[in-house]
Amino acid sequence: MLNITSFIELMGAFVLFFAILQTASHRVDFSIKVYSIQSLFLSITIFVMGIYSNNAELYLSSFLTFAIKVIAIPYFLNKVTKRISIREKIVPYINMTNSVLITGAITIFAFFITKGDFASHEFIARRVFPTALAVILIGVFIMIARKKAIIQIIGFLTLDNGIILAATSITKGLPLVVDIGVFFDVFIGAIMAGVLIYRIRTSFDSLDTSKMSNLKE
Amino acid sequence: MQDNTLNGISILFLFLLLIPVIISFNPRLSLIFSSAIYLLLSVFLLFSLLFGFTKLSLMLPFSVQLNGLFGLGNAANSDHITYLTSIPYLNFSYLFDSLSLLFGFLIAFLGFIASLYSVNYLYEEHYKNKSLFVILFNGFIISMLFVVFSANGLSFLIFWEIMSILSFFLVLFEYEKEESKKAANLYIIMTHIGTFFIFLLFLYMFTKTGSFSFEAWKRLGISGTLSAAGMLTVFILTLLGFGMKAGIFPLHVWLPKAHPEAPSGVSALMSGIMIKTAIYMMLRFYFEFMKSYGWGFGFTILLIGAMTLIYGVLNAGIQDNIKRLLAYSSMENIGIMLMALGLAMIFYSQGMYLLCAFALMALLFHIMNHALFKGLLFLGSGAIASQTHTKDMNKLGGLIKKMPKVSFIFLIGVLSAATLPPFNGFVSEWMIYQSLLMASSVNVEIIRIFTPIFASVMALAGGLAALAFVKAYGISFLGRARSQGANNAKEPPFLMLASMGILAFLCFLLGIFSFIGLIPINKAVKEITNISIYKNVAISYGSIVTLPKYSMGVISPIGLLLAGIVFIGAIYLFIKIFGNMKTKVFETFACGLENKNVYNVNVNVSDAQLIGQDACEIKSNCSQYSSAGFSQPLRRIFSGLYNIKEHLINEEYKRKYFFPVKNYVFKAGDLFEYFYNSFAEKFLEKISKLRARIQGGVVQTYIAYIVGTLIILLIWFSWFHHTL
Numbered sequence: 001m002l003n004i005t006s007f008i009e010l011m012g013a014f015v016l017f018f019a020i021l022q023t024a025s026h027r028v029d030f031s032i033k034v035y036s037i038q039s040l041f042l043s044i045t046i047f048v049m050g051i052y053s054n055n056a057e058l059y060l061s062s063f064l065t066f067a068i069k070v071i072a073i074p075y076f077l078n079k080v081t082k083r084i085s086i087r088e089k090i091v092p093y094i095n096m097t098n099s100v101l102i103t104g105a106i107t108i109f110a111f112f113i114t115k116g117d118f119a120s121h122e123f124i125a126r127r128v129f130p131t132a133l134a135v136i137l138i139g140v141f142i143m144i145a146r147k148k149a150i151i152q153i154i155g156f157l158t159l160d161n162g163i164i165l166a167a168t169s170i171t172k173g174l175p176l177v178v179d180i181g182v183f184f185d186v187f188i189g190a191i192m193a194g195v196l197i198y199r200i201r202t203s204f205d206s207l208d209t210s211k212m213s214n215l216k217e
Numbered sequence: 218m219q220d221n222t223l224n225g226i227s228i229l230f231l232f233l234l235l236i237p238v239i240i241s242f243n244p245r246l247s248l249i250f251s252s253a254i255y256l257l258l259s260v261f262l263l264f265s266l267l268f269g270f271t272k273l274s275l276m277l278p279f280s281v282q283l284n285g286l287f288g289l290g291n292a293a294n295s296d297h298i299t300y301l302t303s304i305p306y307l308n309f310s311y312l313f314d315s316l317s318l319l320f321g322f323l324i325a326f327l328g329f330i331a332s333l334y335s336v337n338y339l340y341e342e343h344y345k346n347k348s349l350f351v352i353l354f355n356g357f358i359i360s361m362l363f364v365v366f367s368a369n370g371l372s373f374l375i376f377w378e379i380m381s382i383l384s385f386f387l388v389l390f391e392y393e394k395e396e397s398k399k400a401a402n403l404y405i406i407m408t409h410i411g412t413f414f415i416f417l418l419f420l421y422m423f424t425k426t427g428s429f430s431f432e433a434w435k436r437l438g439i440s441g442t443l444s445a446a447g448m449l450t451v452f453i454l455t456l457l458g459f460g461m462k463a464g465i466f467p468l469h470v471w472l473p474k475a476h477p478e479a480p481s482g483v484s485a486l487m488s489g490i491m492i493k494t495a496i497y498m499m500l501r502f503y504f505e506f507m508k509s510y511g512w513g514f515g516f517t518i519l520l521i522g523a524m525t526l527i528y529g530v531l532n533a534g535i536q537d538n539i540k541r542l543l544a545y546s547s548m549e550n551i552g553i554m555l556m557a558l559g560l561a562m563i564f565y566s567q568g569m570y571l572l573c574a575f576a577l578m579a580l581l582f583h584i585m586n587h588a589l590f591k592g593l594l595f596l597g598s599g600a601i602a603s604q605t606h607t608k609d610m611n612k613l614g615g616l617i618k619k620m621p622k623v624s625f626i627f628l629i630g631v632l633s634a635a636t637l638p639p640f641n642g643f644v645s646e647w648m649i650y651q652s653l654l655m656a657s658s659v660n661v662e663i664i665r666i667f668t669p670i671f672a673s674v675m676a677l678a679g680g681l682a683a684l685a686f687v688k689a690y691g692i693s694f695l696g697r698a699r700s701q702g703a704n705n706a707k708e709p710p711f712l713m714l715a716s717m718g719i720l721a722f723l724c725f726l727l728g729i730f731s732f733i734g735l736i737p738i739n740k741a742v743k744e745i746t747n748i749s750i751y752k753n754v755a756i757s758y759g760s761i762v763t764l765p766k767y768s769m770g771v772i773s774p775i776g777l778l779l780a781g782i783v784f785i786g787a788i789y790l791f792i793k794i795f796g797n798m799k800t801k802v803f804e805t806f807a808c809g810l811e812n813k814n815v816y817n818v819n820v821n822v823s824d825a826q827l828i829g830q831d832a833c834e835i836k837s838n839c840s841q842y843s844s845a846g847f848s849q850p851l852r853r854i855f856s857g858l859y860n861i862k863e864h865l866i867n868e869e870y871k872r873k874y875f876f877p878v879k880n881y882v883f884k885a886g887d888l889f890e891y892f893y894n895s896f897a898e899k900f901l902e903k904i905s906k907l908r909a910r911i912q913g914g915v916v917q918t919y920i921a922y923i924v925g926t927l928i929i930l931l932i933w934f935s936w937f938h939h940t941l
Contacts, residue, residue: 093917109928113935133931140924144917152916 481599
């Protein structure tokens with residue numbers, strides 16, 4: 001039986017799925033696409049939560065997610081990648097197979113630590129929270145395990161998606177002001193990072209952050 | 218409460234204080250204007266100190282109209298002014314009691330002198346950013362005024378920081394010079410460490426009283442609820458925080474570096490009064506916010522004062538830079554003040570209020586005197602530096618002939634600083650000496666044992682200070698010019714001379730009619746101890762400083778002067794009658810030989826060789842007794858206490874045996890600076906090694922640290938707290 005809670009959980013699971021897919025991505029443009037689709041599922045999740053809890057602010061939040069994360073940021077990132085013409089493959093510290101295995105472990109870990117009576121008050125969808133936590137940890141894992149700066153940005157954006165998912169699942173939607181602030185923050189952060197990537201590229205001739213340790217002393 | 222009460226005159230002064238900053242595009246006009254304002258302000262503050270702040274502001278003509286003009290009506294009858302702000306705990310409240318008025322008067326007066334002096338000095342030194350100087354200078358004086366009048370911890374801190382930062386910029390004023398940069402860096406770092414401790418102190422007081430206002434802290438002091446441990450905390454924090462600004466013994470490192478680098482008007486202010494704002498706050502803490510502590514605190518301060526004194530004076534003796542010598546002498550005087558403060562605290566803790574009042578009076582009088590004579594000396598050194606373009610005493614000499622007026626004025630300052638009788642330094646130091654001797658009547662064994670030791674330390678320091686100032690005066694003013702700059706020196710312009718002359722006159726006046734200075738000080742002392750000691754001190758003939766109950770010290774400055782005049786007159790007459798009074802004028806150091814050629818080998822050369830002759834003469838003049846030579850005995854005796862680098866370098870290697878040109882390099886550093894540096898070097902090396910291991914410079918590791926922390930926290934959380 002597909003009631004609305006399970007639907008929310010399903011959408012949350014898709015968010016997690018695309019986060020895992022992100023670790024398996026070999027190419028930058030594919031990564032951006034995956035991020036875009038993940039954000040789309042996030043926006044659907046929020047929208048359904050809005051229907052469920054009858055909260056108009058969540059509709060706006062969902063719309064903002066769609067506008068910024070599905071359209072604006074991927075568009076911008078695509079532009080940056082074209083401008084600095086990244087054709088190289090994603091260079092990992094940890095290879096793809098192991099990465100996917102580790103993300104599995106991370107997901108189990110996330111479910112493991114949230115297994116008890118995690119919160120006293122009511123959840124919209126109980127199993128969305130561990131999913132969101134897993135997405136956060138996977139985002140961080142991407143940031144750690146990849147060398148290219150642009151993939152690290154995508155890792156950061158994944159992390160941010162996880163945070164928003166967790167926040168909406170626990171609190172039935174943040175206050176609108178906070179929400180708008182967070183969106184604006186992420187958007188500006190992505191733009192800044194894009195500009196920074198361009199600078200890194202022009203001064204190091206590469207996006208490999210491991211080469212940045214030359215800056216030390 | 219007395220919120221939002223203030224009087225029109227204060228507002229008027231606030232407006233007036235802004236004007237010099239506004240018209241700073243014309244530095245000369247602005248400085249003349251600001252000197253006029255500070256003169257007015259100092260007169261106002263002095264009179265309000267003598268007659269009471271609230272009464273005076275009503276007594277003045279137009280004051281009622283002024284109050285009406287600013288819409289204050291008759292509300293202006295309080296010495297406490299408060300501006301409330303919307304930020305919690307931050308109230309700008311000001312207190313105009315006798316103590317703060319005394320310090321405010323000194324600041325305004327010295328500000329008047331310094332700005333009068335700077336009118337000409339700025340143009341003599343050819344500074345580039347004259348307008349900037351005016352703005353910083355006025356801001357510095359105003360912030361000092363606000364510091365002493367603040368009656369709220371937070372607003373005090375704000376003005377304290379403004380004061381520190383503006384003085385930092387003034388130290389950095391000649392920013393092209395490497396020396397200035399180093400000194401300014403050291404200064405800003407150390408002064409911020411001090412501010413950190415002050416902040417801790419104020420927070421501690423806040424936790425005890427729940428308020429930042431000095432009123433509440435005073436109530437805490439009266440109620441005596443502060444525990445012994447709490448008092449110790451407050452004591453240590455005040456010592457670290459304010460001691461940093463005052464330049465007490467182990468924390469003094471910035472002082473002899475920063476003070477000489479500032480323009481002379483500013484060094485006069487910094488040495489004359491800025492470092493004493495720290496003493497002012499110590500007075501507030503030790504006599505108002507804390508009561509009924511043991512004698513240990515006072516003894517500690519006495520001990521630190523003695524160490525500051527001896528260290529400062531020993532280092533003053535060996536300096537070649539005249540302004541650095543004066544800065545170390547300031548440190549010495551801070552030591553003297555701390556000793557007086559420590560004595561006052563000892564007497565206070567033992568309930569001997571009369572002696573406490575006497576020591577406090579001595580302290581405040583010495584603060585006033587030091588402001589006058591050290592201001593004078595710094596201004597004088599600025600006059601020398603602006604005319605000769607050097608501060609190195611090894612390049613001065615013979616100035617007494619080139620600038621007789623400056624040398625006369627400077628002599629007065631030097632005599633005051635060396636604490637010789639007809640001048641003010643003597644009277645206050647004598648009073649401190651008396652209170653030190655009276656400490657033997659304290660009923661504590663340790664203090665009785667240590668009193669003679671401290672007394673002998675002070676006597677030794679007095680002797681060494683005299684040595685340092687004999688050197689300062691003798692090397693730079695007597696003999697023959699050691700450099701071209703000193704040879705070409707001229708008298709400085711009128712306003713520089715006039716401002717120094719005023720200070721010199723006051724040094725003389727307070728040295729003879731000391732009771733004049735003691736009248737306003739008595740007000741402040743009375744406020745702290747509730748004893749009007751003035752009548753006990755200045756009995757009958759108006760000039761006798763004594764404390765009859767303890768029947769030890771009686772001194773009459775006028776009598777001393779008369780005795781001196783009689784003595785000198787007698788000697789003069791003796792020589793006149795029995796001696797050969799024929800006066801002959803020779804070249805200096807020509808051994809009385811009339812033939813100039815004996816001394817100056819190259820005197821009969823053609824005009825074409827004039828420059829060469831000058832250089833030759835200057836070179837031969839360097840064989841005079843030099844500054845480094847003068848202080849050599851001191852360096853040898855106390856060699857363990859200095860950090861000195863002396864080298865004799867062969868300039869040209871080839872001419873090793875035939876008339877080798879040698880260069881003597883002498884650098885006197887501060888021993889404690891060396892300690893701190895070597896400690897910091899070792900410490901920082903270890904820290905940086907550890908840091909290099911942790912911070913690999915790889916972005917991913919940094920993120921991994923964050924994640925590691927997060928995961929540990931998550932596990933810890935899920936293990937121990939299953940419910941939110």
